[in-house]
Amino acid sequence: MTGIKKQGKRGFIVQPRDLRFLVELSIMRVVDRDQAKIAAGFGSTTRVNARLLALTRAGLLRRFFLGWGGGRKALYALSIKGARLAGVPCRGPRRRNDELLVADHFVQHQLAINQVYCALKFAAIPAHQVSLHRWLYFHEPLVAGLGLIPDGYLEFSTPAGMVGSFLEVDLGQEPLSIWIEKTRNYLQLALSGEYQKQFGQDRFRVIVLANSERRLQTVRKTVAAITEKIFWFATLDTVHGEKLFGPVWLRPVGDNHQPFFNETK
16 A cells, blocks of 8 residues: 555555546546446445545545536546556546536536446346456547547457447437448448457447437437448436346337347346
């Protein structure tokens, strides 16, 4: 354990749990208290509040706020000092300490992605012999000239082998022209052989999680005009509990809801 900063007469001691959390925060970029509680493994809200405050005062986290009044929430990102300590990149949003954000699309989008990450990384997957093998984030296009930067890539280990899925979280703020371009780019990725070259798998899915049923149907209709393959659609509220792997998924065409895997508990 390493002493980082003196606070009064007592030294601030970085715990192994703190280091693990800093590494996770490099992946998640920005978190609210509830996501920090899950990622850091705290069972108590009081304890996670106290630790987040201590890490912020020690200069390992940056804190800012989203919203105003009673709906204001504190958000946390890695500081340069915290990233150096953990040996990870510092990729969080560039916001000033204690800055108040009325609205921030990047932050809201990232928090939604983190919902999925927390549900898959830190909770048991309710599917027989299925586990999350890896989760990847992307900071540049997958293929030069393609302009495709997914929100994430997930690989599940299953009895039938690896199942690779790209993640797209839609909060209703992108024009449908972007979805037309995304769909064509994913098809090109599937047909070009580049996916197999980079990820070592033959096929992939594109998971689309929308912020409402109405938005889901709008994006789904747009995608279906181009392809009936690859894409799987559900709403963000399915992330909670065991719904995500249940029969909540729609393909581009058809009204039958399907489970993500054929066999679930």
